[in-house]
Amino acid sequence: xxxSMLRSGWSSLLLLVTLAAxxxxxxxxxxxxxxxxxxVGTDLIALGKTIARVPLTGWELNADIDLGRFYPVVELGSWxxxxxxxxxxxxxxxxxxxxxMDINFLLKDPDKNMFFIGFRYGRASYSEQVSxxxxxxxxxxxxxxxxxxxxxxxxxxxxxxxxxKVWRGFWMGYTARMKFLPHTxxxxxxxxxxxxxxxxxxxxxxxxxxxxxxxxxxxxxx
Amino acid sequence: MGFYNTSGTLVTVAVDSIAISGLNAxxxxxxxxxxxxxxxxxxxxxxxxxxxxxxxxxxxxxTYQVETQVVSKDCGALAYLxxxxxxxxxxxxxxxxxxxxxxxxxxxxxxxxx
Numbered sequence: 001x002x003x004s005m006l007r008s009g010w011s012s013l014l015l016l017v018t019l020a021a022x023x024x025x026x027x028x029x030x031x032x033x034x035x036x037x038x039x040v041g042t043d044l045i046a047l048g049k050t051i052a053r054v055p056l057t058g059w060e061l062n063a064d065i066d067l068g069r070f071y072p073v074v075e076l077g078s079w080x081x082x083x084x085x086x087x088x089x090x091x092x093x094x095x096x097x098x099x100x101m102d103i104n105f106l107l108k109d110p111d112k113n114m115f116f117i118g119f120r121y122g123r124a125s126y127s128e129q130v131s132x133x134x135x136x137x138x139x140x141x142x143x144x145x146x147x148x149x150x151x152x153x154x155x156x157x158x159x160x161x162x163x164x165k166v167w168r169g170f171w172m173g174y175t176a177r178m179k180f181l182p183h184t185x186x187x188x189x190x191x192x193x194x195x196x197x198x199x200x201x202x203x204x205x206x207x208x209x210x211x212x213x214x215x216x217x218x219x220x221x222x
Numbered sequence: 223m224g225f226y227n228t229s230g231t232l233v234t235v236a237v238d239s240i241a242i243s244g245l246n247a248x249x250x251x252x253x254x255x256x257x258x259x260x261x262x263x264x265x266x267x268x269x270x271x272x273x274x275x276x277x278x279x280x281x282x283x284x285t286y287q288v289e290t291q292v293v294s295k296d297c298g299a300l301a302y303l304x305x306x307x308x309x310x311x312x313x314x315x316x317x318x319x320x321x322x323x324x325x326x327x328x329x330x331x332x333x334x335x336x
Contacts, residue, residue, distance in 0.1 A: 087298035130292050132299035138245055138261040144301070146290050190299075193292035 033068035039163075039171060041214030046077070055083045058196070062175075062212060064102065066112065071102040073118065079126070079196030087132045094126020094151075096197030102159065114163035114173070122179075124153045124196045146189040153195040155182040157208075169216045177208035223331035224257040232256045235335060236275060243270040257329065264288050264301040268309070282316060283309040284331070286323065306330055 043060040050057040060077035075098040083090040100120035106113055127149050134142040157180070163173035182201035184192045192201055199206040225235045234254040241248055244263045251258075262269055271282045287305040292298075303323040308316055308331075315334040323330055 083295055085292065085295050085298040090292050090299070130290065130299050132290075134264050134301055136261065136264050138242075138247075139263045139265075142265055144264075144290070144299075190290040190292065 031068055032070060033066075035065045035067055035219060037066060037216050037218040039064050039066075039214045039216040041171070041173075041212045043077075043210040043212050045209065045211050056081045060210065062210075062214070069104045069107055071104060071114070071116065071118070073100050073102055073120070074098070075120070077197055079124075081194050083194070085130075085132060087134075088130060089132075090128070090130045090193055092126055092128035092194050092196065094124055094128075094196040096122060096124035096126075096195075098122040098157065098197065100157070100159070102161075111165040113165055114161075116159075116161060116163070118159045120157040120159060120177070122155045122157060122197050124151075124198065126151050126153070126196045128192060128194070130190060130193070148187045148189050148192065151184060151186045151192060153182060153184045153192065153198065153201070155179055155195070155198050155201075161210075163214070165216075169218070171214035171216055173212050173214065175208075175210045175212065177210075179206040179208055180204070182206075223260055223333060224329045225255060225333050225335050227335060233335060238274045238276065240274070241272040243268075260331075262286065262303055262323065264303065280312045282311045282313065282331075282333070285309055 041062045043062070046058050046060045050059065056079070058077060058079040060075060062073065062075045064071040064073045077096050078094075079096060080093045081091065098120040100118055102114070102116040102118035104114045104116050106115050127147065128151060129145065129147040131143070131145040134144055136142070158178045159175050161173055161175040163171055165171050179198055182195060182198055184195065184201065195201050199208065225233050227233045234256050237251050237255050239248040239250045240258075242261065244266055245261070260269075260271065267287060268283065268285045271284070273280045273282070285305075285307050286303050289302045289304060291300055291302060293300055304321060306318055306321040306323055308318055313333050314336045317332045317334075318330065319332050320328065320330045
């Protein structure tokens with residue numbers, strides 16, 4: 001299954017690169033160009049969850065830079081889950097980072113609004129703990145606590161979304177993510193239940209969504 | 223676990239009582255046994271089972287691994303017992319037919335009676 005997901009992921013990537021190469025005339029921003037500004041933003045959904053005190057709390061910062069139609073992206077985040085279970089409690093806490101590239105398909109927009117398709121590679125470093133009650137037949141009830149103190153994980157993503165200039169340097173947008181190929185290490189006590197920046201790894205494909213606000217800092221004043 | 227004859231057919235065996243390490247009681251079957259659901263301690267990784275059968279006594283020592291998985295918030299965290307292995311026995315022949323232990327997984331240990 002992982003191999004077929006990897007194949008479909010690479011196929012999709014190849015398709016979008018091909019689309020990027022042939023969808024615009026030669027005088028457009030098809031190639032790489034000198035960057036004109038840095039855009040820094042954050043995810044409102046993560047902040048909303050944190051304020052609402054849902055089981056998952058955290059923050060995420062996003063930054064990209066324009067190289068013609070190509071936008072190298074760095075994303076950093078913090079993720080903490082406190083999930084009550086029917087027989088105990090699961091908690092995790094950690095940081096994650098993603099790097100990748102977005103490819104803009106709206107090349108003639110004067111404001112550089114974007115509809116993009118892109119890819120990411122993510123890494124997370126985190127700790128997790130589960131405490132639960134076991135009620136085995138005939139043997140006494142047991143309270144069990146297990147920890148993965150130095151867990152690490154990696155994964156890949158295909159992304160798509162919009163970036164729209166609202167006013168001056170203020171931008172808004174969203175990013176939809178298809179996450180796949182999660183892999184973990186340092187999880188000897190139990191298999192990871194929730195990977196910061198990814199989600200539940202045992203579900204195979206996992207979907208994510210960010211609603212973001214940005215501030216763009218131009219490198220040169222016109 | 224199940225009791226089999228030399229041709230591989232389940233047979234009923236008269237067992238007076240069963241002692242399981244870590245359990246401060248004997249299990250006393252009401253009738254003869256063909257199959258037997260072995261209770262295991264998830265806090266241990268080995269078990270010694272002693273079968274008292276009339277004037278005979280047989281022992282069976284097994285090891286296993288305990289693996290925790292957080293399934294979901296509604297199912298909670300579960301302890302799976304797997305990698306079941308035979309250490310020693312006084313029975314003529316014992317085979318591990320399925321090393322992953324479940325409550326509805328059929329026969330994990332086949333004991334051949336002579």
